[in-house]
Amino acid sequence: AQSVTQPDIHITVSEGASLELRCNYSYGATPYLFWYVQSPGQGLQLLLKYFSGDTLVQGIKGFEAEFKRSQSSFNLRKPSVHWSDAAEYFCAVGVWQNYGGSQGNLIFGKGTKLSVKP
Amino acid sequence: KAGVTQTPRYLIKTRGQQVTLSCSPISGHRSVSWYQQTPGQGLQFLFEYFSETQRNKGNFPGRFSGRQFSNSRSEMNVSTLELGDSALYLCASSPLSSGSRNEQFFGPGTRLTVL
Numbered sequence: 001a002q003s004v005t006q007p008d009i010h011i012t013v014s015e016g017a018s019l020e021l022r023c024n025y026s027y028g029a030t031p032y033l034f035w036y037v038q039s040p041g042q043g044l045q046l047l048l049k050y051f052s053g054d055t056l057v058q059g060i061k062g063f064e065a066e067f068k069r070s071q072s073s074f075n076l077r078k079p080s081v082h083w084s085d086a087a088e089y090f091c092a093v094g095v096w097q098n099y100g101g102s103q104g105n106l107i108f109g110k111g112t113k114l115s116v117k118p
Numbered sequence: 119k120a121g122v123t124q125t126p127r128y129l130i131k132t133r134g135q136q137v138t139l140s141c142s143p144i145s146g147h148r149s150v151s152w153y154q155q156t157p158g159q160g161l162q163f164l165f166e167y168f169s170e171t172q173r174n175k176g177n178f179p180g181r182f183s184g185r186q187f188s189n190s191r192s193e194m195n196v197s198t199l200e201l202g203d204s205a206l207y208l209c210a211s212s213p214l215s216s217g218s219r220n221e222q223f224f225g226p227g228t229r230l231t232v233l
Contacts, residue, residue, distance in 0.1 A: 036224070043122070043208055044224040090161065094221075105151060105174055106222060108161035 002027045004091050006109035013081050014117045021076040021112050023091030032094035033074040034106065035065055039087045047089075050074060061085070086116045119145055122225035124209050130231045136197040139228045143190050143211030149173075150192040151222060152184060155206040164207075167192050168214075196230075204232045 005024045013019055025031055032051055036044040048059025055067040065076045074091060088111045096104035123142045131137050143150050151174075152164040166174035167186035184194040190211075196203055206229050210222035 034221070041226075041229075043226040044210075046221070046223065049221060092161075105163040105166060105176070106153075106161075107163070110160045 002093055002095055002107050004093050004107055004109035006089075006091055006112050008112045009110070010113045010115070012115040012117060015083050016080050019076075019078045019081045019085070019114070021089050021091075021114070023074045023076065023109060024072050025074060025091070025093045026072065027093050027095075031074075032096065032104075033065075033067060034092040034094065035059065035063070035074075035076050036090045036092060036108075037061075037087045038090065038111075044090065047076070081114075081116055083116045083118065086114055088113045122209055122211050122223055124207075124225040124228050126228060127226065128229045128231075130233065131199050132233050133199055133201060135199050136195060137199060137230060138193050138195045139207055139209075139230070141192045141194075141209030141211075141225060143192070143209075144213075144223055147211035147213050147223070148190050149212040149214060150186055150190060151210045151212070152192070152194050153208045153210065153224075154178075155208060155227070156202075156204070161208070164194065199232045201232050203230065205230060 003026045007022050034049045035047040038044050047063050048057050050057050050067045058064050063078050067074050090111045091109045092106040125140045149168045151166040155161045163176035165184050170186045181197045186192045206227040208224050208227045210224045212222050
């Protein structure tokens with residue numbers, strides 16, 4: 001069965017420090033992978049996506065992620081964290097079924113809450 | 119382009135009642151999906167609609183239903199509410215192109231509290 005694991009429930013980093021959030025997936029086919037961010041009381045904002053091609057993908061707000069097929073991982077990184085990055089981050093794998101125009105659905109990890117120390 | 123809009127943003131209901139939530143997708147997006155977010159279970163897929171037909175369904179009881187209108191707007195309904203239905207309900211819309219498969223844009227959600 002498809003699944004996504006985010007091993008870290010809560011991470012605290014100092015402002016200006018680098019960040020890496022871990023994500024491991026289980027999916028039988030070539031995965032479509034996503035990172036979303038959610039601020040308190042808000043919906044999900046798409047940070048970046050991997051469909052195919054270059055395994056290092058760039059996203060918004062200075063984030064990047066690297067797809068490693070051999071490790072079934074899609075870790076999110078940022079070289080220098082800003083206080084405004086404090087939020088909850090979700091990794092997701094896209095499950096697609098070829099029928100009827102369905103765009104498939106997303107399976108999410110449990111999320112990693114990021115706190116930023118001044 | 120306006121984003122996905124959901125109404126209402128907050129709802130309080132009592133057990134046994136029913137509720138209807140509304141979602142308007144991004145202009146031009148014809149696929150609409152619904153997700154439930156709770157602290158315990160996280161984000162779980164409810165169902166997906168395209169061209170007024172349910173195309174995909176998650177593992178939820180029949181009390182959860184939805185529909186889509188010809189203008190792609192969607193509603194979801196929960197009947198006979200239970201305390202465990204308290205959650206943030208998120209709607210997402212998708213553009214229809216193979217290059218953006220699974221790519222979903224989320225609304226702000228409707229916070230449902232069941233007392």
